[in-house]
């Protein structure tokens with residue numbers, strides 16, 4: 023087995039809190055050191071907010087988990103100081119092939135447009151993402167940031183109060199209690215927090231079983247995403263092959279309903295299946311084999327008083343489209359600047375309700391998209407199979423049918439369409455940057471736009487005037503003055519101006535557009551800041 | 559044209575109908591079903607307009623459009 027699974031990343035250490043006479047109160051406690059909990063904690067610590075992460079384990083996550091990380095996740099990771107590392111280790115891919123029956127029906131290329139600092143997607147094992155985020159935590163600690171991770175600290179009970187939360191924690195040296203002003207529950211799909219608070223988690227369970235295997239092999243398959251519908255080696259079912267770093271390959275084989283997972287997981291049953299797929303003479307070793315069924319469900323609300331749910335604890339999707347960890351990172355991105363403003367008294371408490379509303383909208387979009395993929399991959403009726411096969415047959419001959427093939431619509435950030443934080447669109451500008459959208463990156467000479475928009479309110483002007491900064495109710499927006507001439511590739515113009523000759527954007531700390539107009543109008547932008555901080 | 563046409567519009571009604579049935583000659587039920595499915599998709603793409611298509615679905619269900 024790969025060593026990374028065995029080395030404690032944040033070994034248990036006794037905390038002074040365990041010897042305190044009464045429960046110590048922290049600013050923020052995060053439960054769960056998965057990708058989402060770590061991202062949230064780093065984000066808060068970078069803003070100077072004191073945060074403790076508790077995890078019942080002390081190692082990277084176990085088994086086959088996320089491998090596809092989206093451009094938006096890499097942009098968020100850049101802001102958190104870990105993006106470069108992820109891209110350097112990750113496998114880049116931008117092509118895929120679709121097979122039906124015994125033949126290739128077509129191949130495709132992702133995002134042919136350029137002008138982004140980050141690739142459309144990388145493949146990287148979730149354990150590397152977690153490891154690199156923990157390394158970032160260590161860096162922050164070395165700089166004196168108020169962040170700590172406590173391994174083998176299992177949350178056993180939670181008491182909620184108007185102005186704080188109490189936790190009972192079990193450790194190898196016995197129990198202790200602590201308190202926090204705010205609790206972020208990133209404790210995964212089986213969230214004990216959700217259970218302890220007696221909260222709902224409603225949705226749909228899909229009956230099909232999938233064999234997920236990570237295999238180590240030296241093979242000359244290209245780094246592309248290969249998807250098979252009804253292949254000879256897995257009749258009536260689907261299959262996926264995708265490359266990860268270190269010569270590890272992810273294989274998904276649909277097994278159908280009514281199977282015995284324990285039996286299917288045995289190497290003597292798995293190996294012949296994989297040989298049928300990869301070829302008899304390919305040498306491989308199994309890193310992980312698991313059997314999964316998938317579900318699409320979410321909590322009704324992601325905020326319950328002082329407890330905020332983020333990541334899989336709040337919503338779960340089938341993995342087609344890589345929307346789990348990717349959307350969880352966007353949860354953290356959406357939440358942390360709001361929490362900081364509320365903690366500092368610069369925004370009203372109800373700004374946090376907008377976290378729930380915006381991320382519920384995103385979760386619904388992700389659930390809808392991943393449900394559609396699941397239905398295409400595992401048709402539920404004879405007629406839906408007939409139509410699906412018709413699409414695949416046509417896709418071999420005619421490009422029109424290819425957009426109908428759905429083996430997973432890869433994660434893109436949600437544009438919060440109806441958000442109460444957005445102001446009405448006042449620019450005749452491009453659709454991709456309408457209020458609510460995540461700002462698309464754009465080249466600026468040798469640099470890129472997004473790093474300049476990170477972590478604060480920005481007044482982005484493109485060939486338009488505005489003051490260097492405006493302050494409204496304790497919230498400051500700082501100007502970033504650009505001109506279409508700063509980008510000779512004209513992507514900045516294409517993405518932010520369209521037919522307009524100039525524009526002023528108010529951009530939130532999470533790089534989503536709050537407002538835009540053709541010129542700076544002080545009252546309008548003051549109002550936009552108030553709206554974006556929950557004051558109107 | 560964004561409205562679904564439900565009045566006679568085929569250039570050669572009898573000819574088309576004959577071609578449609580002839581296309582199924584010699585096919586078994588599964589092959590015929592697949593042909594129909596492909597035909598629906600080809601025609602839907604040609605039409606393209608979402609409103610026309612959703613009205614066509616209603617018309618095919620014998621509901622008012």
Ligand SMILES: Cc1cc2nc3c(=O)[nH]c(=O)nc-3n(C[C@H](O)[C@H](O)[C@H](O)COP(=O)(O)OP(=O)(O)OC[C@H]3O[C@@H](n4cnc5c(N)ncnc54)[C@H](O)[C@@H]3O)c2cc1C
Nearest residue numbers: 054056058078088089090177209210333334344346347348
């Ligand atoms: C086969 C498969 C493929 C996937 N592929 C992708 C993909 O390509 N892209 C993608 O974006 N997503 C993918 N996902 C989904 C992704 O793995 C999850 O969305 C992601 O792990 C969620 O992160 P999280 O931090 O919310 O929760 P988790 O990673 O589940 O972390 C929860 C943490 O909470 C801790 N914890 C739980 N209970 C307690 C307690 N009582 N006290 C203290 N700590 C506790 C756990 O130890 C754990 O560390 C895939 C999932 C599967 C199963």
